[in-house]
Amino acid sequence: MRAGPRPPAEGAPASVVAEDAGYRIDRRDLVGGVSFALEPGTLTAMVGPNGAGKSTMLGLLAGDLAPSAGSVRIAGRLPGQWRPRELALHRSVMLQQATSNFGFSVAESVGMGRLPHDADPGRDRAAVEAAVAESDLAALRDRDVTTLSGGEAARVAYARTSAQQAPVVLLDEPTAALDLKHQEGLLAAARERRDEGACVVVVLHDLNLAARYADRVLVFAAGRLVADGAPADVLTEERIEAVYGQRVHILRHPTSRAPVIVPAEEVPGPGTPVRPSGGETAAGR
Ligand SMILES: Nc1ncnc2c1ncn2[C@@H]1O[C@H](COP(=O)(O)OP(=O)(O)OP(=O)(O)O)[C@@H](O)[C@H]1O
Numbered sequence: 001m002r003a004g005p006r007p008p009a010e011g012a013p014a015s016v017v018a019e020d021a022g023y024r025i026d027r028r029d030l031v032g033g034v035s036f037a038l039e040p041g042t043l044t045a046m047v048g049p050n051g052a053g054k055s056t057m058l059g060l061l062a063g064d065l066a067p068s069a070g071s072v073r074i075a076g077r078l079p080g081q082w083r084p085r086e087l088a089l090h091r092s093v094m095l096q097q098a099t100s101n102f103g104f105s106v107a108e109s110v111g112m113g114r115l116p117h118d119a120d121p122g123r124d125r126a127a128v129e130a131a132v133a134e135s136d137l138a139a140l141r142d143r144d145v146t147t148l149s150g151g152e153a154a155r156v157a158y159a160r161t162s163a164q165q166a167p168v169v170l171l172d173e174p175t176a177a178l179d180l181k182h183q184e185g186l187l188a189a190a191r192e193r194r195d196e197g198a199c200v201v202v203v204l205h206d207l208n209l210a211a212r213y214a215d216r217v218l219v220f221a222a223g224r225l226v227a228d229g230a231p232a233d234v235l236t237e238e239r240i241e242a243v244y245g246q247r248v249h250i251l252r253h254p255t256s257r258a259p260v261i262v263p264a265e266e267v268p269g270p271g272t273p274v275r276p277s278g279g280e281t282a283a284g285r
Pocket of ligand 1: 055
């Protein structure tokens with residue numbers, strides 16, 4: 001059994017609240033006028049085109065960036081009201097560029113997620129073992145982290161976040177480097193954290209993963225929150241085209257009925273002969 005976050009008490013404050021939050025650099029609003037409240041026991045996906053402000057928003061939620069307008073509260077408190085270790089116990093963050101800790105093994109690197117906790121060898125070991133198993137890292141546990149592939153390193157970064165067992169879990173494109181099976185595994189693990197009562201926020205580019213795993217989708221465009229709601233309500237053909245400039249069709253997943261988003265443009269199928277644009281083929285010469 002994991003000793004994860006407990007379900008919230010009745011009347012507990014929302015896990016994270018952004019109120020008219022903004023972040024400005026060089027007279028440009030990277031994020032502006034964003035408001036939402038995320039409850040414990042929910043999994044929220046933040047989606048939107050490159051440069052829309054998702055990572056900046058995650059940095060604000062984490063308390064790593066100070067808003068230049070409005071406010072962001074974690075469990076009712078402003079970031080400045082947390083001591084660093086307390087904050088690390090309360091929220092875990094997986095950044096987009098997870099760095100490798102030179103000279104450490106996979107198990108040691110995952111164990112770093114336990115640093116904010118009071119050392120309790122039994123509990124720490126159990127948390128690390130659970131996180132190693134959850135991210136399918138048993139066969140790699142003694143490997144030097146600097147020798148890992150990109151996807152393996154991302155799984156270690158997620159496992160470290162998971163071992164932290166924080167009630168707020170913030171993940172920035174955690175599946176970007178992962179193969180199909182490990183993408184599903186990671187989001188299923190994130191959903192388990194949600195079921196244990198955590199507030200999970202995940203930045204995703206894959207709208208199909210967002211549609212299948214998220215309870216709620218926040219769509220960002222040009223630093224603004226342009227849609228907020230259940231995946232089927234938010235991920236419509238019109239909105240995706242407007243936000244991404246890409247025409248899509250929305251199909252339905254055969255079992256879950258979740259939206260399945262596919263680009264509208266045809267591409268040649270695998271059996272389609274590729275004709276040379278002109279002149280002779282190499283074989284015909
Ligand atoms: N330190 C900075 N100085 C200037 N501009 C920045 C800085 N950090 C981010 N930006 C810009 O702010 C915008 C939002 O960046 P952000 O990383 O939040 O976007 P994103 O939605 O996460 O994008 P992606 O999907 O490409 O990861 C981008 O245009 C980016 O170039």
